Structures are given as structure tokens and as C-alpha cells.
Amino acid sequence: MxxxxxxxxxxxxxxxxxxxxxxxxxxxxxxxxxxxxxxxxxxxxxxxxxxxxxxxxxxxxxxxxxxxxxxxxxxxxxxxxxxSPLALPAVQTDDDTLASWPLAKRIDLFHHSREMDSGALPLRPGIPALTHFPLAAWRRTLNQILSHTPPQLLGYGDPFGDPELRDVLAQQLRLTRGVRCDAGQIVITEGVQQALTLCVALLSNPGDHGWIEEPGYRGAKAALQAGELNVVPIPIDQQGLAPEPIHWERTPPRLIYTTPTHQYPTGAVMSAARRLALIAAAQQHQAWIIEDDYDGDFHYHGEPVMAMQGMTDNAPVIYLGSFSKTLFPALRIGFMVLPAPLVSRLRPALHQLLRGGNRLEQQALTHFILSGDYRRHLGKMRRLYRQRQAWLRTELQRAAGQSIPLLGGNSGMHLVLPLDPHRDDVAITRKLLQAGYAPMALSTFYLQERVQQGLVIGYGNCSDTQITAATRQLSRLLSWPG
Incomplete structure (x- = not known):
């Protein structure tokens, strides 16, 4: 039947x-x-x-x-x-139920401080001049790599990264940043954030103290919090990170994150005396210094400030850098330079944690550097950013109708506009975002107390016309006379 x-x-x-x-x-x-x-x-x-x-x-x-x-x-x-007999759920799980399930306790440490944009809006800090990137030259380089790619290049590569790129990077860092290293000390990462995550995972344990700058880079705070470190905000002054003896006594660090060449976001440059003192104290306490040289290639007056890593032999410094600012963020190629004695100790762990991907992009970047295209692009961007910073300063002063003390120095791709304490910088950035501009609120860069109100204004990806329009919008929000 x-x-x-x-x-x-x-x-x-x-x-x-x-x-x-x-x-x-x-x-x-x-x-x-x-x-x-x-x-x-x-x-x-x-x-x-x-x-x-x-x-x-x-x-x-x-x-x-x-x-x-x-x-x-x-x-x-x-x-x-x-x-077939299947164990179907007796009760269907809805969105509200899943949302209430327990997560890692560390999730509560992360705060959503503002509405996020795609990164393409004017005034967003940390975004380079995307429309000025030489796409034609980069496309030629990629096509050249693809047309001569042997099948083995499609497999996993060296977990430390493409050997030729590491060799080129070592030469470049020695010449332009004063970093003491050879290719064997360099590990290619997927941007600085992955390098930070690796530093936390490999050099610290949950419960250790991790120092960050106050105010400072939020990505560093997030990396330390994800590693369950006790995050200790260390105040900065005009010479950069300024720990007091009581900090070393009460919260001796395992990791110290700092941006000595151009403090983010205030622009302070750590003095030579402060750098050497920090290295000496770190050696005494067996602490590792993470030096993030996030925009050391963009210095507009005088000679560039060299890296702290190269100041002494065997400094306990892990030097971090990336190509997100010099080329474009979506490239996702960064690197860290390990102290030579650490390489052999960390190699087994790094071989397990990394898989040597992005091989085609790494080889294309190597050719891009060797061809001179990278150097030419950097030269053009230095001139462009110097001009844009000057224009932003001019427009802000004009809009305010008076001289205002801007922070940020003469480097990088952003300036900081301090605001009166009674201003709510988060509310101001929210209104600016609605108008199509994406600066960041200075208060959100502080870990404990919102010590100072202000706007962190990026000019890297802004034309002069956009800068003028943005300052007018800001002038209306702040009721400036200009």
C-alpha cells in the first residue's frame, strides 16, 4: 500500500x-x-x-x-x-531570550561612547586622504603579483609574515624611525589592534596591571580589558606619559602602552629624559613597553622624532606600526618588532596563533615599497596634511573670532579643540554626526573621569571646502561670533 x-x-x-x-x-x-x-x-x-x-x-x-x-x-x-527522529527544541528561542543569555563578564567593561560611522565622513580622526591614494599604481602592482603567482603562494605562509616584506620593513624602520631590528624580529599582523591583542596574550596574565595613557587610545584600553588586566590610567603632561613613584609602587605594570612620538590624542611628544626614565623603570620592574608609532611618518616641522625603541640596547620595548595611516585602513597590514631575546621564546606560540595569510597583499606591498611608489606617496601626503592642518587651524581661529589653544602638535592627521567644562562634547559630536561630520569627543578618551571636554578633529580625509563647511557648522553649535 x-x-x-x-x-x-x-x-x-x-x-x-x-x-x-x-x-x-x-x-x-x-x-x-x-x-x-x-x-x-x-x-x-x-x-x-x-x-x-x-x-x-x-x-x-x-x-x-x-x-x-x-x-x-x-x-x-x-x-x-x-x-528521522530529531531532538527539536520544545520551545523556540526568540530574540529577547537570546539577548538575555549570559556573556563574558568583561563585556560590561566596553562602552559604546558614540554613534559609529563608516569612516568616510569628514573630520573622522585616523582616516587618511583616501581619494589621493594612487589606486592605479597599486592596481598595477597587484596585477603584476597575480600574473606571476605560483600555486604555492596561495597556501599558508610564514606565520611571521612574508620574508621579503619583513626584510624591506627592517631596512626602512632602521633608516626612517631609528628602530634597532632585523627581519627576524618583525611579525606581520592584521593591523595594530591584532598586535596589541598578541602582546596582551603573550606577555601578561589576567590580573596583571596594564598602564595606558590618560587620555589615550581606546583600542589599547579594549585590548587590555579583553585580556582581563587591571587597566591603570596614567596621566600625561606636555612631555607625554607621566607616571609618579606611587604608580610604580602601588600598581607595578606588566604592560605599558604609550604613543611617545605623537601622543594620541593630545599630540604631546615624550621627551628624551622621560623616555629613558621609562625604559629604566620598566627594566627594574620587568615590565614591557608597547610603543605605538601610529603616525610617526607624518611630521611637518624639523626632523621627525625617532622611535623610543632604538634609544638603548635591549630596550624592553615592543614597537608597533601599520600601513593604515600611510596607505589605507582596509589594507589591514601592521607589524610588531619584538626584542631579539623574545623571538625564540614566542615563536612556538606565534606559530600556533598566526597562519601567514594575506600573502598576495604582502608581496604587493613589498613591490610597492621597492618601486618607490610608497616613498612618493608619503611625500605627497606629508605636503597635503601639512596644508590641511594649517587650513583647519585658520578656519577654527576665524570661526571662533579669537585665538584658541589647539592641541595636537605639528604632526599626524588630527587636532584637538578644547572646550569649556560646561560643554557636553558627546552631545556636540552627536549633532555634528547628524550633520554629516564625525569628530570624536575628547572626554571619551578618558578611562576614569572626564577631565576635559573637547573635539578630536581629523583633517586627513577632508578637503578645504569640507573643512570650511564643518567649522561653520561647529561655529553655529558653539555660538561663536564668527
Whole structure:
């Protein structure tokens, strides 16, 4: 006796763009099983019986039966095919229920401080001049790499990164940043944030103290918090990170994160005396210094400030850098320079944690540097950013109708506009975002207390026209006379 065909299976299959009749039948039966419409043990009709009912070929039904059986939804024997017994949830989980499930306690340490934008809006700090990137030259480099790619380049590479890129980087860092290193000390990462995560994972334990600058880079705070360190904000002054003896006594650090060349966001430059004192104290307390040289290539007056890492032999400094500011953020290529004695100790862990990806992009970057395109692009961007910073200063002073003390120094791609204490910089940035501009609130860079109100204004990805329009919008919000 032939089994009765369930009504669910008899609904006609209608040809539709983007899906075959076979796919429709497969999804119908699968959803019927998962939603309880086809109960466990239900005998299904044979492929010969169902095919003419649905006006499809027997092979179409046979292929669906075979697929469902392979996935465990059907089981077959000499008597035919029936629905497999499945442990379906007694109660369907809704969005509200899932949202209430427990997460890691450290999640509560992260705060959403403002509405996020895509990074393309004017005034967003940390975004380079994307429209000025030499896409044609980069495309030629990529095409050259792709046209001569051997099959083995498509596999996993050296976990430390492409050897040729590391060799080129070592030469460049020695010449332009004063970093003491060879290629063997360099590890290519997916941006600085991954390098920070690796430093926390490999050089500290939960419960250790980790120092960050106050105010400072929020990504560093997030990396330390994710590693369950006790994050200690250390105040900065005009010479950068300024720890007091009581900090070393009460919260001796395992990790110290700092941006000595151009403090983020205030622009303070750590003095030579402060750098050497920090290195000496770190050696005494067996602490690791993480030096983030995030925009050391953009210095507009005098000679560039060299890296702290190269000031002494065997400094306990892990030097971090990336190409997000000098090229474009989506490239996601950064690096860290390990102290030589650490390389052999960390190699086994790094080989387990990293897989040596992005090989084509790494090789393209190597060629881009060796061809001179990278150096030429940097030169153009230095001139452009110097001009844009000068224009932003001019427009802010004009809009305010008076001289205002801007922070940020003569480097990088942002300036800080301090505001009166009674101003709410978060509310101001929210209004500016609604108007199409994306500066950051200075108060959100503080860990404990919102010591100072202000706006961190990026000019890297802003034209002169956009800067002028933005300062006028800001002038209206702040009721400036200009």
C-alpha cells in the first residue's frame, strides 16, 4: 500500500529566478521537518510516486531524497524513506531570550561612547586622504603579483609574515624611525589592534596591571580589558606619559602602552629624559613597553622624532606600526618588532596563533615599497596634511573670532579643540554626526573621569571646502561670533 502523500509536499513547485525546482523541494521538506509539520517516523512517498504529482523528473526528487538522507533528515530501508527522529527544541528561542543569555563578564567593561560611522565622513580622526591614494599604481602592482603567482603562494605562509616584506620593513624602520631590528624580529599582523591583542596574550596574565595613557587610545584600553588586566590610567603632561613613584609602587605594570612620538590624542611628544626614565623603570620592574608609532611618518616641522625603541640596547620595548595611516585602513597590514631575546621564546606560540595569510597583499606591498611608489606617496601626503592642518587651524581661529589653544602638535592627521567644562562634547559630536561630520569627543578618551571636554578633529580625509563647511557648522553649535 502506497503511503499517503502529506499535503505539504503536494503544493505546486513554481519556477522562479535564482532557485531551481530541486532547491525548492529540498527547502520545503527540510523546513517542514524542522518546524514539526513532518513528524518523526512519517513515511514519505517513493520518488516514482511523488515526481508525477509535482510534475518534475524522478531524478529531481531522487536528488532531494539523497541530500536529505546525507544530512540526517531522512532514513531509508527496504520499506522506503521516513523522517528521522530529531531532538527539536520544545520551545523556540526568540530574540529577547537570546539577548538575555549570559556573556563574558568583561563585556560590561566596553562602552559604546558614540554613534559609529563608516569612516568616510569628514573630520573622522585616523582616516587618511583616501581619494589621493594612487589606486592605479597599486592596481598595477597587484596585477603584476597575480600574473606571476605560483600555486604555492596561495597556501599558508610564514606565520611571521612574508620574508621579503619583513626584510624591506627592517631596512626602512632602521633608516626612517631609528628602530634597532632585523627581519627576524618583525611579525606581520592584521593591523595594530591584532598586535596589541598578541602582546596582551603573550606577555601578561589576567590580573596583571596594564598602564595606558590618560587620555589615550581606546583600542589599547579594549585590548587590555579583553585580556582581563587591571587597566591603570596614567596621566600625561606636555612631555607625554607621566607616571609618579606611587604608580610604580602601588600598581607595578606588566604592560605599558604609550604613543611617545605623537601622543594620541593630545599630540604631546615624550621627551628624551622621560623616555629613558621609562625604559629604566620598566627594566627594574620587568615590565614591557608597547610603543605605538601610529603616525610617526607624518611630521611637518624639523626632523621627525625617532622611535623610543632604538634609544638603548635591549630596550624592553615592543614597537608597533601599520600601513593604515600611510596607505589605507582596509589594507589591514601592521607589524610588531619584538626584542631579539623574545623571538625564540614566542615563536612556538606565534606559530600556533598566526597562519601567514594575506600573502598576495604582502608581496604587493613589498613591490610597492621597492618601486618607490610608497616613498612618493608619503611625500605627497606629508605636503597635503601639512596644508590641511594649517587650513583647519585658520578656519577654527576665524570661526571662533579669537585665538584658541589647539592641541595636537605639528604632526599626524588630527587636532584637538578644547572646550569649556560646561560643554557636553558627546552631545556636540552627536549633532555634528547628524550633520554629516564625525569628530570624536575628547572626554571619551578618558578611562576614569572626564577631565576635559573637547573635539578630536581629523583633517586627513577632508578637503578645504569640507573643512570650511564643518567649522561653520561647529561655529553655529558653539555660538561663536564668527
Amino acid at each position: 502506497k503511503p499517503e502523500i502529506p499535503d505539504l509536499l503536494l503544493a505546486p513547485l513554481i519556477p522562479a529566478a535564482g532557485t531551481t525546482l530541486q532547491q525548492q523541494l529540498y527547502r520545503r521538506i527540510k523546513q517542514g521537518i524542522l518546524q514539526g509539520q513532518l513528524a518523526a517516523g512519517t513515511m514519505l512517498p517513493s520518488t516514482r510516486q511523488l515526481a508525477p504529482e509535482l510534475k518534475v523528473s524522478r531524478n529531481t526528487v531522487l536528488n532531494v531524497w539523497t541530500q536529505l538522507q546525507a544530512e540526517g533528515y531522512l532514513m531509508s530501508d527496504r520499506q522506503g524513506s521516513r523522517i
